[in-house]
Amino acid sequence: MTLMPGVQGLLGLHRTLVPAFSRFVSSPTQLTSVGLPRGLCTVTATVSDSKPSVGPENESLLESLTFMGVDVKMVRQRQPGVLRKIITNEQGLAHFLHGKGASRKVVAGIISRYPRAITRSGEHLEQRWAMWRGVFKSDSEIVSILDRSPESFFRSSDNDNLEKNIVFLGSLGLNAKDLHRLLTTAPRTFSNSVELNRQMVEFLEDVCAELGGEDPGQFAKVVISRNLYILIRSTKRVKANIDFLKATFKMSDPELLALLQGAGAEILDLSNEYLKRNLKMLQEKLASLGCRKVDVKKLIVCYPTVLFIGSDTLSSKLDCLLKGGITMRQILEKPKVLEYSTQNITGRLEELHKLRYDFEKNGINILDSSRKRFDAKLERLALSSEE
DNA sequence: AACACCGGGGTCTGCCATTCTC
DNA sequence: GAGAATGGCAGACCCCGGTGTT
Numbered sequence: 001m002t003l004m005p006g007v008q009g010l011l012g013l014h015r016t017l018v019p020a021f022s023r024f025v026s027s028p029t030q031l032t033s034v035g036l037p038r039g040l041c042t043v044t045a046t047v048s049d050s051k052p053s054v055g056p057e058n059e060s061l062l063e064s065l066t067f068m069g070v071d072v073k074m075v076r077q078r079q080p081g082v083l084r085k086i087i088t089n090e091q092g093l094a095h096f097l098h099g100k101g102a103s104r105k106v107v108a109g110i111i112s113r114y115p116r117a118i119t120r121s122g123e124h125l126e127q128r129w130a131m132w133r134g135v136f137k138s139d140s141e142i143v144s145i146l147d148r149s150p151e152s153f154f155r156s157s158d159n160d161n162l163e164k165n166i167v168f169l170g171s172l173g174l175n176a177k178d179l180h181r182l183l184t185t186a187p188r189t190f191s192n193s194v195e196l197n198r199q200m201v202e203f204l205e206d207v208c209a210e211l212g213g214e215d216p217g218q219f220a221k222v223v224i225s226r227n228l229y230i231l232i233r234s235t236k237r238v239k240a241n242i243d244f245l246k247a248t249f250k251m252s253d254p255e256l257l258a259l260l261q262g263a264g265a266e267i268l269d270l271s272n273e274y275l276k277r278n279l280k281m282l283q284e285k286l287a288s289l290g291c292r293k294v295d296v297k298k299l300i301v302c303y304p305t306v307l308f309i310g311s312d313t314l315s316s317k318l319d320c321l322l323k324g325g326i327t328m329r330q331i332l333e334k335p336k337v338l339e340y341s342t343q344n345i346t347g348r349l350e351e352l353h354k355l356r357y358d359f360e361k362n363g364i365n366i367l368d369s370s371r372k373r374f375d376a377k378l379e380r381l382a383l384s385s386e387e
Numbered sequence: 388a389a390c391a392c393c394g395g396g397g398t399c400t401g402c403c404a405t406t407c408t409c
Numbered sequence: 410g411a412g413a414a415t416g417g418c419a420g421a422c423c424c425c426g427g428t429g430t431t
Contacts, residue, residue, distance in 0.1 A: 054411075078402085081412045113401080116413075149400060156414065185398060193415070229399070234417055263394095271419060278421090310421050336393090339423060365391065370425045377389085 057083040064090055065118075069108035075115040082115040090118040096125050097146075100139040106147045114150035120157065127159050131166065135176075135183050145187055152187035164194040172201060173221045185228040192231065203235040207242060207260070211253040219261055226265035233269040240272040248279065249297050264304040281311035285318065289328045303335035317342050324349035330364050337367045348374060355381045 057076075061083060065072055068090065076083060094107045102110075111117055120128075132142050132153070146153050156162070169179060169189075182189055189197065204223050205216035213219050224230055230238065245264070246256055260268070267275065279300075286296050299306060306314070320342055321331060331337060337345065348367055352359075355378070357366070366377060 079412085084412090119413090151401070158414085181396085188400085191415085196416070232399090232417090237417085270421075274419080274421070305422080308422065313421080341423060344423080363391095369390095372425080373390095380389085 055084045058086060058088075061085070061088055061090070065111065068094060068111070069104060071108070071112035074112045078113070079115040082119065085119065088118045089121060092122045093118050093120065093125065096122060096129075097143070100129070100143055102143045102146070106143065110146055110150040110154075114154050117150060117154040120154060124157065124159065128153070128162065131159065131162050132183070134166065135179050137180075141184075145184065149187055152191055155188075156191040158193075161194055162190055165190050165192070165197060168194050168197060172217070172224070174225065178225050182224075182228050182231075186232050189228075189231040197231050200231050200233075200235055200238070203238065204230075207239075208257065211257040211260075213257050219257075222261045223265045223268070226261070227268055229269045230265075237272060238268050241268050241270065241275055244272065244275060245300075249300065251301075255301070259301060259304060262304075267304050267307050270308065275307055278307050278309070278311055278314070282306065282314065285311075285315055286328075289318070289322075291328060291332070295332055299332055299335055303338075306335060306338060309338065313342065314338070317345065320346055320349070324353070325359055326364055326367075330359065334364050334368060337364055340367065351378060355385055357381065 062072060065075065070090075072083075082088070090111060093111070094104075097107045097110070098104075129139075129142065133139070136142050142153075166179070169182065174182065201220045201224075204220040208216040208219035242256075242260065245251065245259070251259070270278075283293075283296055286299075309317070317338055318331070321337065322328065324345075326337075340348075345367060352366070366374065369377070
């Protein structure tokens with residue numbers, strides 16, 4: 001974690017860029033209103049008529065933000081307290097982010113969506129960025145995450161905690177690639193308190209141990225790398241889902257253990273109500289199509305992702321397959337076809353019908369293939385039908 | 388060469404509620 | 410008591426291709 005002590009000072013040199021709105025300040029971690037050189041910030045306390053009960057908004061800050069293209073209305077709606085602050089670092093933040101390749105528009109978007117970002121000091125930003133750079137390959141990668149989710153980067157001011165998280169997650173056996181995927185996909189994980197992350201990991205280890213698993217540490221690692229969102233969910237939610245699966249299908253411990261560290265990991269973070277609703281609809285739908293209870297269980301065990309699919313989507317997907325001449329038996333045998341969009345399936349069925357493709361004879365694997373492979377197959381079919 | 392099996396990769400924030408801190 | 414920090418929630422799949430087998 002190498003930091004650049006000179007950068008803070010450098011930032012200050014650029015404050016003259018927009019002299020009228022120069023409101024820079026840097027303090028060790030966060031901006032505070034005590035012990036700072038007055039000359040570095042504009043202190044304006046104009047009475048605002050919008051909210052007389054609390055302190056007035058800082059007019060010069062409002063002007064500064066407006067000038068930067070920030071959506072002040074949005075700021076007021078999200079974190080109104082920020083607008084009342086006497087000392088902020090919006091220019092420093094903007095300069096910092098520009099230096100990392102962010103456009104003016106991106107910066108404005110970041111501040112609009114997570115106003116508290118402007119309360120972070122230059123030094124804090126440098127330090128946090130350096131830590132993220134330890135995981136990412138380039139500044140632009142980080143900029144794109146910030147643009148996507150400013151809150152993930154700015155919500156916590158605790159850089160020590162961030163470092164502890166990186167160490168902790170690394171200690172689980174997650175390698176550099178895993179960490180990269182984790183931070184890209186679920187950046188919020190790194191703003192969680194390390195204690196919260198630890199709780200989830202311990203919870204997963206306990207689950208494994210209770211089910212008679214041999215290596216709880218490995219289990220937790222596998223579940224996390226299979227479901228990158230799990231650390232930003234509550235243990236309450238994950239527990240409810242595990243209990244629900246266990247009770248509903250009366251699974252044995254080894255059966256459940258295998259499911260959870262296999263394809264089942266990805267449905268653990270669904271909202272419990274959603275999971276229940278989807279299963280109920282699935283059971284009803286399959287029953288109406290003549291499937292037995294054992295068929296449903298078998299389907300869930302070998303293809304738990306089916307529970308991820310919303311009931312309307314699933315229903316229309318099944319209808320579309322059945323209408324296209326596929327049988328329920330075939331779908332149960334090759335449930336992966338359900339992974340493709342209804343639109344994709346519909347299109348493929350149409351094309352195959354044109355060529356009088358015989359699903360009875362050839363099976364339905366052709367529906368579960370990449371676009372490239374499907375097109376190649378189609379070409380071959382067209383050629384052979386010409387003969 | 389064609390197919391089947393199977394695992395991996397992408398992607399997911401923005402808001403509200405509660406607790407902490409000054 | 411205000412604002413900051415943190416926890417938790419709803420939302421709701423799709424696609425590709427390596428590799429072993431036939």
